Amino acid sequence: MEGVMSVSDQQTLVSSFLEIAVGQTADTARQFLQATGWKLEEAIQLFYVGNEAGIMAEGAPLPTENIDQLAEQASGVNENVALPGVNENVEQFADDEVRAPMPVIRDVLYDDMSLYGAPRARFSQQGSVIAFRNFEEEMKHPGVWESDQGATSSANAVQDNLASLYRPPFKLLFQGSFEKAKSAASVQDKWLLVNLQSTKEFSSHMLNRDTWANEAVSQTIITNFIFWQTYDDTTEGKKVCTYYKLESMPVVLLIDPITGQKMRSWNGMVHPDRLLEDLLLFFDSGPRDHHVTLSNKRPRETAQPQKTKDASVADETNEEDEEVQRALAASMEGMKETSGTISKDKDEIITKKEEETSSIKMPTYLPLPEEPKGDRNLLCRVGVRLPDGRRVQRNFLRVDPIQLLWSFCYSQLKEAEARPFHLTQAIPGASKNLEYDCQSTFEESGLANSMVSVTWE
Numbered sequence: 199m200e201g202v203m204s205v206s207d208q209q210t211l212v213s214s215f216l217e218i219a220v221g222q223t224a225d226t227a228r229q230f231l232q233a234t235g236w237k238l239e240e241a242i243q244l245f246y247v248g249n250e251a252g253i254m255a256e257g258a259p260l261p262t263e264n265i266d267q268l269a270e271q272a273s274g275v276n277e278n279v280a281l282p283g284v285n286e287n288v289e290q291f292a293d294d295e296v297r298a299p300m301p302v303i304r305d306v307l308y309d310d311m312s313l314y315g316a317p318r319a320r321f322s323q324q325g326s327v328i329a330f331r332n333f334e335e336e337m338k339h340p341g342v343w344e345s346d347q348g349a350t351s352s353a354n355a356v357q358d359n360l361a362s363l364y365r366p367p368f369k370l371l372f373q374g375s376f377e378k379a380k381s382a383a384s385v386q387d388k389w390l391l392v393n394l395q396s397t398k399e400f401s402s403h404m405l406n407r408d409t410w411a412n413e414a415v416s417q418t419i420i421t422n423f424i425f426w427q428t429y430d431d432t433t434e435g436k437k438v439c440t441y442y443k444l445e446s447m448p449v450v451l452l453i454d455p456i457t458g459q460k461m462r463s464w465n466g467m468v469h470p471d472r473l474l475e476d477l478l479l480f481f482d483s484g485p486r487d488h489h490v491t492l493s494n495k496r497p498r499e500t501a502q503p504q505k506t507k508d509a510s511v512a513d514e515t516n517e518e519d520e521e522v523q524r525a526l527a528a529s530m531e532g533m534k535e536t537s538g539t540i541s542k543d544k545d546e547i548i549t550k551k552e553e554e555t556s557s558i559k560m561p562t563y564l565p566l567p568e569e570p571k572g573d574r575n576l577l578c579r580v581g582v583r584l585p586d587g588r589r590v591q592r593n594f595l596r597v598d599p600i601q602l603l604w605s606f607c608y609s610q611l612k613e614a615e616a617r618p619f620h621l622t623q624a625i626p627g628a629s630k631n632l633e634y635d636c637q638s639t640f641e642e643s644g645l646a647n648s649m650v651s652v653t654w655e
Contacts, residue, residue, distance in 0.1 A: 203236055208228075208231075208236065211227075211231055211236055211238055211241075212224055212227045212228055212231065214238055215227035215230065215231060215238060215241060215242065215245075218242055219242065219245050222245075227241075230242075230244055230245050363407055364403040364406050364407050365406065366406055366410075366427065367406060367410035367411065367416065367425070367427070369416070369420075370410060370416055370419050370420065370425045371425060371426070371427055372424050372425060372426045374426075375434055376392075376426060376428075376434050376437065376438055379392075379424055379426040379455075380453070380455040380458065381455070382424055383423075383424040383455035383485075384455040384456055384485065386424065387484035387485060387486050388422060388423055388424050388455075388484060388485075389422070389423050389424070389452055389453070389454070389455070389461070389480050389484070389485060390423070390424050390426065390452070390453040390454075390455045391419060391423040391424065391425045391426070391450065391451070391452055391453075392426050392427075392438065392450070392451040392452075392453055393405065393410075393425070393426070393427040393428075393448065393449075393450050393451075394427075394428060394429070394430050394435055394438060394439065394444065394447060394448060394449050394451070395427065395428070395429055395430065395447065395448045396429065396430050396431075396447035396448060397429060397431070398447075399447050399448055401447075401448050401466050401467045402447070402448045404467045405448055405450075405467060405468065408467075408469070408470065409467075409468055409469065409470050409473060412470040413574065413647060414470060414474060414578075414579050414647040415470045415473060415474060417646070417647040417648075418474060418477065418647065418648075418649075421648070422477075422480070422481055422624075423477075424455070430444075430447050438451075441458075442460055442463075446465050446466070448465075448466065448467075449463060449464065449465050450463065450464040450468055450473075451463050452477070452480065454485050454488070455485055456485050456486070456489060461480070462476065464476070471591075474581060474591075475581075475589060475591075478581060478583060478589050478649055481624035481649040482583075482624045482629070482649075482651060560615075560616075560618060561604075561618075561634060563601070563604050563605040563608050564599070564601050564602060564604075564605050565605065566602060566605040566606055566609055567602075569592055569593050570593055570594070570595050571593070576595060576596060576597075577593050577594070577595060577596065578593070578594055578595075578596050578640050578641070578645075578646030578647055579591055579592070579593050579594075579646075579647055580592060580594060580603065580640070580645055580646070580647070580648060580649075580650060581648075581649045581650070582603075582606070582607060582610070582649075582650050582651075582652060583624075583649065583650070583651045583652065584607075584610060584611065584652050585611075585619070585652055585653060585654055588610075590610060592606055594640050595640070596639065596640050596641040596646055597639050597640075597641065598639060598640055599637070599638070599639060600632070600636060600638060600639065600640055600643050600645055601634060603621065603632075603640075603645070603650065604621070604634055607619065607621065607652050611652070613654075617654055617655075618654075618655045619652055619653065619654050619655060620632070620652075620653060620655055621650050621651070621652055622650070622651050622653065623644075623645065623648060623649070623650055623651075624648070624649040624650065624651055629651075632645075632650070
């Protein structure tokens with residue numbers, strides 16, 4: 199029949215086969231039709247026998263030897279026996295009837311998982327869901343983000359290295375809700391640093407890789423701040439976004455834990471140097487000292503008694519006349535008495551200042567070498583806030599003596615040649631005075647990756 203049948207007829211039979219065996223390829227249909235002598239019903243019967251035997255995979259071509267075996271098995275089947283579903287499908291397609299559509303069902307498959315303590319789901323690089331991601335377990339066992347030494351393939355090794363590269367800063371994170379983070383920051387008198395991230399923005403991963411992994415930034419956060427991080431689509435993240443009216447992600451917030459006021463914010467990717475420079479203002483004092491200074495700056499209003507209009511006008515005219523007469527008399531007498539004493543007072547003030555400056559001995563500072571460069575593990579970065587408000591930074595070796603810090607400050611101050619200065623380390627709620635005679639290194643003294651203030655004596 200194959201030699202007599204035309205190509206167009208063969209194509210018609212292949213199309214009819216594909217209409218019944220949905221999801222199969224033209225090659226598969228041609229194989230079954232050729233095995234049954236281009237008889238459509240026998241080919242369909244042979245196809246369903248193969249599916250019931252578990253040999254045929256959907257969309258995969260069947261080997262020729264399997265088709266021959268199925269043809270032999272199907273040869274003993276009575277042609278008049280109707281297979282379930284086959285004849286009905288043929289009749290339906292012959293009559294061009296279409297079954298009624300399935301009813302539309304709408305239901306909530308799952309709610310916000312964070313409400314029930316369920317972890318978040320993450321996706322693999324192949325696009326399939328890898329169970330549910332448990333942030334609490336990851337924080338307890340951060341090794342799951344480390345590179346797996348037993349990776350069986352290069353693809354797994356690359357995936358593990360990427361996971362290690364973009365892992366969250368577990369050692370910096372506060373474990374708990376936003377309110378608990380505020381309470382802890384208020385008790386410890388530290389500012390609250392909040393990072394809201396988005397799974398749709400790659401800048402969130404860049405913050406984990408470049409900013410929070412920076413040694414200077416991490417050391418600064420551990421010493422001076424409480425750090426809290428979450429995603430914007432969680433329950434806690436939505437609360438923070440609503441309260442502070444946040445629209446773009448990722449975002450970093452500096453919050454006063456006492457009042458909840460937003461002191462500073464950064465959007466998108468924040469480089470470590472810029473973040474450290476912007477946080478310098480909050481190194482010297484904690485939230486409590488900040489509120490104390492605000493209360494001292496508020497002017498106090500004193501209540502004054504009010505007088506009637508007529509009485510006040512009369513009193514003002516009399517008081518003005520008396521004050522003018524007294525002022526004239528006092529000025530005449532004062533000019534005579536003070537003319538001789540002013541010159542003497544000026545001379546005494548000048549001589550006292552000269553004696554004070556001459557009595558102060560300026561220390562001899564060590565020569566300042568060139569700024570070191572190289573391995574970050576051997577270096578440390580120190581920020582300095584000068585009396586005029588400028589902020590400068592410099593790299594030192596961890597084994598260098600801290601006397602070089604005085605040499606660096608001396609090179610930045612023009613008045614330091616004749617005016618002494620002293621250094622204090624910025625600690626929230628307190629300050630630590632630094633002694634030039636201290637024979638210790640930057641690593642031993644704890645000055646590595648810290649902030650120092652310069653004040654005149």
